[in-house]
Amino acid sequence: MAPQALVIGSGFSSLSSACYLAQAGYEVTMLEKNHQPGGRARQWRKQGFTFDIGPSWYWMPDIFENFFADFGHRVSDYYQLSRLDPSYRIYFGQHNYEDIPASKEELYQLFDRYQPGSSIHLKSFLKQAGMTYNLAVKEMAFKPGHSLFDFVTPHTMTNEHLFVQSLRHIVRSKFKHPYLISLLEFPVLFLGAKPDDTPAFYSFMNHADLEMGTWYPAGGMYSVVAGMLKLASELGVIIKVDTAVERLEVSESKIRTVISTSGDYKPEVIVSGADYQHTESLLPAEYRNYTEKYWTKKTFAPSALLFFIGLNKKLKSVLHHTLFFDSSFDTHAEAIYDHPEWPDQPLFYVNVPSITDPVVAPIGHECMTILIPIAPGIEDTEHIRNIYYDSTIRRFEELTGENIREHIVIRQSYCINDFTKDYNAYKGNAYGMANTLFQTGYFRPSIRNKKVKNLFYTGQLTVPGGGVPPAIMSGKIVACEIIKKIKVDAYTA
Numbered sequence: 231m232a233p234q235a236l237v238i239g240s241g242f243s244s245l246s247s248a249c250y251l252a253q254a255g256y257e258v259t260m261l262e263k264n265h266q267p268g269g270r271a272r273q274w275r276k277q278g279f280t281f282d283i284g285p286s287w288y289w290m291p292d293i294f295e296n297f298f299a300d301f302g303h304r305v306s307d308y309y310q311l312s313r314l315d316p317s318y319r320i321y322f323g324q325h326n327y328e329d330i331p332a333s334k335e336e337l338y339q340l341f342d343r344y345q346p347g348s349s350i351h352l353k354s355f356l357k358q359a360g361m362t363y364n365l366a367v368k369e370m371a372f373k374p375g376h377s378l379f380d381f382v383t384p385h386t387m388t389n390e391h392l393f394v395q396s397l398r399h400i401v402r403s404k405f406k407h408p409y410l411i412s413l414l415e416f417p418v419l420f421l422g423a424k425p426d427d428t429p430a431f432y433s434f435m436n437h438a439d440l441e442m443g444t445w446y447p448a449g450g451m452y453s454v455v456a457g458m459l460k461l462a463s464e465l466g467v468i469i470k471v472d473t474a475v476e477r478l479e480v481s482e483s484k485i486r487t488v489i490s491t492s493g494d495y496k497p498e499v500i501v502s503g504a505d506y507q508h509t510e511s512l513l514p515a516e517y518r519n520y521t522e523k524y525w526t527k528k529t530f531a532p533s534a535l536l537f538f539i540g541l542n543k544k545l546k547s548v549l550h551h552t553l554f555f556d557s558s559f560d561t562h563a564e565a566i567y568d569h570p571e572w573p574d575q576p577l578f579y580v581n582v583p584s585i586t587d588p589v590v591a592p593i594g595h596e597c598m599t600i601l602i603p604i605a606p607g608i609e610d611t612e613h614i615r616n617i618y619y620d621s622t623i624r625r626f627e628e629l630t631g632e633n634i635r636e637h638i639v640i641r642q643s644y645c646i647n648d649f650t651k652d653y654n655a656y657k658g659n660a661y662g663m664a665n666t667l668f669q670t671g672y673f674r675p676s677i678r679n680k681k682v683k684n685l686f687y688t689g690q691l692t693v694p695g696g697g698v699p700p701a702i703m704s705g706k707i708v709a710c711e712i713i714k715k716i717k718v719d720a721y722t723a
């Protein structure tokens with residue numbers, strides 16, 4: 231009889247680990263508390279509008295391609311991708327924006343326009359960023375993080391400055407124009423940390439951004455979830471939705487029974503892709519890897535205030551992805567990391583996939599999401615959401631010169647309380663834990679429970695970190711840990 235594996239959650243990490251375990255001969259059941267699978271990447275549909283609730287940037291297409299290749303498939307067997315060009319737009323002030331081109335030549339021209347001669351620096355910066363990408367993805371990201379020595383390789387030994395210096399230091403030593411600095415510092419926001427707390431090693435995010443490009447899966451990011459769900463079901467994985475795991479019962483150092491709202495399970499092995507701290511809360515206290523004190527000391531990545539908006543007009547002033555960097559990056563970061571509070575004049579991001587994809591909104595309409603990064607754990611009330619809704623719509627109109635308020639036909643907000651309720655997210659975090667130096671690799675929460683032999687953790691709180699590609703990698707890492715016989719051939723270029 232095949233060994234039985236139970237996977238908690240149905241986010242990218244859970245889906246990934248379920249597929250690898252099923253491929254290795256496990257009989258896999260996934261239990262998801264929500265009605266719709268996909269975790270933070272669920273989808274919301276209303277009146278002909280289709281919103282991705284979570285991720286919207288598709289970066290690092292090689293990671294997705296490698297995932298499907300591990301099962302003898304290609305991405306195109308499951309969904310269709312196209313590269314966006316321009317990749318995105320950044321507003322720096324009123325009617326003042328720059329489009330970031332997909333073409334490198336045009337990008338060099340853009341840099342030289344703002345800071346003559348800076349394209350030379352950009353070339354060498356991107357060369358180094360490409361090197362760190364290879365280092366990260368080929369040598370480090372697939373390591374389980376059991377030992378500090380996981381990260382001691384000939385390449386890391388000869389490039390130790392990348393771990394000592396911050397990304398901010400490297401960027402600002404070469405680039406002086408504030409717009410260029412914003413462009414090069416913003417990708418680390420995806421890692422949930424400030425550029426001055428992020429090792430220069432993470433410049434691989436700039437490689438992902440400016441070299442590999444921004445892609446779009448037709449139908450939206452949920453098409454990736456749908457593709458992985460299809461693959462999982464082809465591999466025989468059973469998915470039970472509307473099923474919350476309530477308790478993990480331990481005896482003799484093993485989980486013997488998983489108590490869920492749809493009944494009890496007695497699997498050989500358990501992988502949890504639910505938020506780490508929540509998974510631990512399902513165990514008796516003496517079997518947890520970490521105490522509450524541990525979690526309070528960690529730097530969590532931001533949460534987010536989101537507005538899903540349907541417009542009865544087409545927009546001219548924005549692209550599929552538009553960033554609004556008209557206010558101070560540092561002041562906003564302070565309100566997230568240093569003194570958690572609602573920011574005064576936050577940076578925000580607008581996603582309008584209907585500019586690229588007609589299926590996500592009715593004809594002549596636009597499907598728009600506004601995202602404001604905020605500190606996890608701060609007070610979240612309807613009143614506060616409304617204040618930010620009003621001020622952000624007003625700023626959008628002032629900066630772009632385009633009226634939207636009178637064209638809003640549907641509107642829904644999503645914030646800390648929803649992350650907590652929907653995903654059992656610690657402090658309502660959106661992106662997990664920040665990837666600072668001391669929250670990287672070996673320093674992240676362990677993928678193994680040290681006291682319970684058959685419990686493993688996957689997802690954005692473990693290795694390698696937050697974001698869709700790392701979550702997919704995390705599922706593979708934990709599956710490899712369970713099935714030692716699967717070769718961790720990290721990357722097949």
Ligand SMILES: Cc1cc2nc3c(=O)[nH]c(=O)nc-3n(C[C@H](O)[C@H](O)[C@H](O)COP(=O)(O)OP(=O)(O)OC[C@H]3O[C@@H](n4cnc5c(N)ncnc54)[C@H](O)[C@@H]3O)c2cc1C
Nearest residue numbers: 239241242243263269270285286287475504689690697698
């Ligand atoms: C607003 C937002 C925007 C983002 N933007 C991007 C982006 O543009 N690009 C990018 O790459 N990444 C982005 N991310 C990050 C990315 O979405 C996440 O890192 C990734 O989806 C996390 O996957 P996961 O499997 O670790 O966890 P999750 O997706 O959170 O999955 C965990 C699952 O466990 C379930 N669960 C919890 N408790 C239980 C229980 N007791 N029983 C059963 N099930 C349970 C939850 O319901 C959930 O489905 C974004 C995230 C958010 C929230």
